[in-house]
Each structure stands twice: as structure tokens, then as C-alpha cells.
Amino acid sequence: xxxxxxxxxxxxxxVLFALYVLGGWxxxxxxxxxxxxxxxxxxxxFSWVKYPQYPDLQPVRFALEKCGTLxxxxxxxxxxxxxxxxxxxxxxxxxxxTNKSRIERLLGSNLAPKVRLAEDKRLRELLRSEAFxxxxxxxxxxxxxxxxFAESLVCTVNTQPDVLNERLExxxxxxxxxxxxxxxxxxxxxxKNFATLLTKMGEESNAKS
Numbered sequence: 001x002x003x004x005x006x007x008x009x010x011x012x013x014x015v016l017f018a019l020y021v022l023g024g025w026x027x028x029x030x031x032x033x034x035x036x037x038x039x040x041x042x043x044x045x046f047s048w049v050k051y052p053q054y055p056d057l058q059p060v061r062f063a064l065e066k067c068g069t070l071x072x073x074x075x076x077x078x079x080x081x082x083x084x085x086x087x088x089x090x091x092x093x094x095x096x097x098t099n100k101s102r103i104e105r106l107l108g109s110n111l112a113p114k115v116r117l118a119e120d121k122r123l124r125e126l127l128r129s130e131a132f133x134x135x136x137x138x139x140x141x142x143x144x145x146x147x148x149f150a151e152s153l154v155c156t157v158n159t160q161p162d163v164l165n166e167r168l169e170x171x172x173x174x175x176x177x178x179x180x181x182x183x184x185x186x187x188x189x190x191x192k193n194f195a196t197l198l199t200k201m202g203e204e205s206n207a208k209s
Contacts, residue, residue, distance in 0.1 A: 127183070
């Protein structure tokens with residue numbers, strides 16, 4: 001029996017919720033994975049017309065591209081050099097917090113077992129790092145070396161800026177969801193104090209030295 005309340009949910013509601021369920025608050029998620037999750041949650045809304053046993057990718061891709069500042073990323077292309085996939089932005093996470101209860105209620109029996117966000121592994125490692133402990137104790141006056149900063153992100157001093165930035169974004173998203181305000185402060189501190197390392201200019205300078 002079809003749950004008629006599902007039709008009160010927009011495609012935007014569904015794709016953002018699916019992205020959240022799949023961990024899009026801390027990592028990029030492939031468009032096809034989002035489409036499959038939407039189909040699992042609401043098959044009557046996200047299937048082909050003639051062959052309803054198959055998930056329809058097009059409405060999912062279209063909805064994601066219309067989500068504006070709530071998501072970051074893009075659809076995958078045949079050109080493998082183009083990084084695809086989607087992540088929730090900070091605004092997207094806030095949107096989920098505001099709308100999650102409504103969406104879960106309307107999905108009703110179609111809802112997969114409720115997602116309980118486990119503390120991200122990298123977040124746990126950050127909390128155990130010497131750099132974070134030093135920041136926790138001394139705040140803005142903390143003296144943190146390049147090596148300590150990299151180690152707190154589970155990286156090395158040779159890690160490229162794009163990877164460092166990606167790790168910082170992932171940690172900030174996890175901290176936002178899990179209400180870890182001190183972690184957000186630490187990330188802001190690192191972005192300010194290691195700005196040179198986090199830019200391409202910093203990458204080039206390091207290579208020359």
C-alpha cells in the first residue's frame with residue numbers, strides 16, 4: 001500500500017534527506033547512490049514509469065542542482081578528471097536539523113531504520129591529538145607546529161593543500177552535526193594560522209624550499 005503522505009514531500013526534501021542519511025554531512029556522495037536511496041525510501045516517486053522496478057536518476061540530479069547553497073558538488077561526468085558527488089554545506093546541515101522530523105514523520109513506515117550518527121573516526125582522532133589538546137588548554141595563544149597541525153588531521157607535512165582543506169571541511173561538518181563547538185573553533189584557528197599552507201601559493205613555496 002502506497003503511503004500517500006510521501007507525496008507531501010518535495011524532491012528537494014527527499015534528495016537532501018537521502019544525502020544526509022548516506023553521510024553527506026561529512027563526505028561526497030555519488031549521484032547514483034542518492035538516487036538509489038530516494039528510490040528505497042519512496043519508490044513510487046523515484047522510479048521509471050514503464051519499468052517501476054528501476055530507480056530514476058533524472059529527478060534526483062535535477063533536484064540536487066536546484067538546491068543552491070544547501071549542497072556543494074556536482075553531477076559526475078564521463079571525464080574522470082572531474083570530481084563529482086555531493087555534500088551538504090553548513091546551511092544544508094542546518095536545513096536538515098530544521099526539517100528532519102517532518103520528513104521522517106511523512107515517510108512513516110517507508111523510513112529505513114533511524115540513522116544514529118556515530119562520532120566520525122577522524123573527529124575522534126582530532127580530539128585525541130596533541131594539537132587539539134593544546135588549543136583546548138590555551139586557545140588562540142596555543143603554539144602549534146605544522147607537523148602537529150597535520151597530525152591532528154591524520155596527515156603529514158607533505159600532504160597537499162586540497163587534501164588538508166577537504167579534511168578541515170569534513171571535520172567542520174561533523175562538528176556542526178555533533179555540536180562540537182570547540183572543534184569548530186579549532187578549525188577556524190587552523191584556517192587562520194596555517195592559511196599559507198592551505199593555499200596553492202603555500203604549496204608552491206613548500207615545493208621550492
